[in-house]
């Protein structure tokens with residue numbers, strides 16, 4: 001398994017990993033898979049500085065990715081990023097999430113990033129364990145702010161000093 005920066009050529013593979021979670025899990029609150037055009041624009045927007053995408057590759061195939069992106073649009077939030085990580089279903093529980101986050105935070109240590117935020121729909125013990133392992137702490141839970149698969153969902157917010 002290798003972890004490397006994503007390129008434009010990874011757009012479809014990243015979408016395949018992400019779209020599974022759009023359609024089948026609460027890991028993302030997207031309800032419809034983003035278009036490939038949107039994915040490519042997103043990659044171009046996360047190609048350096050504070051906003052990155054890294055992929056995990058196994059046997060030549062992308063099986064997961066981690067990203068850091070803008071937390072909120074107003075400029076006083078610039079040094080805060082929202083991070084996330086998604087694996088294909090057959091790639092979970094094997095240390096890939098840890099490897100992706102280790103590489104991502106190594107990169108972010110060289111950037112002007114002060115805080116990282118993670119937003120975790122409940123329940124998600126694997127994601128909570130991964131984030132706590134990287135120094136995220138729970139700051140609060142919004143009750144029933146998401147609605148997916150016909151029901152309301154709580155969302156826990158975590159933050160980390162970077």
Ligand SMILES: CC(C)(COP(=O)(O)OP(=O)(O)OC[C@H]1O[C@@H](n2cnc3c(N)ncnc32)[C@H](O)[C@@H]1OP(=O)(O)O)[C@@H](O)C(=O)NCCC(=O)NCCS
Pocket residue numbers: 021027028084085086087088091092093094095096097098099119120121124125126127129130133
């Ligand atoms: C969340 C996710 C990225 C974690 O990555 P992973 O590769 O499965 O996790 P790792 O094997 O790297 O384990 C990381 C830590 O979490 C723990 N962990 C993993 N799965 C767990 C589970 N189901 N329950 C409790 N702890 C778990 C591990 O023990 C490990 O802790 P440790 O290093 O202190 O022993 C991955 O499971 C995933 O992609 N899930 C679906 C998408 C998702 O939920 N993304 C997060 C959105 S907020």
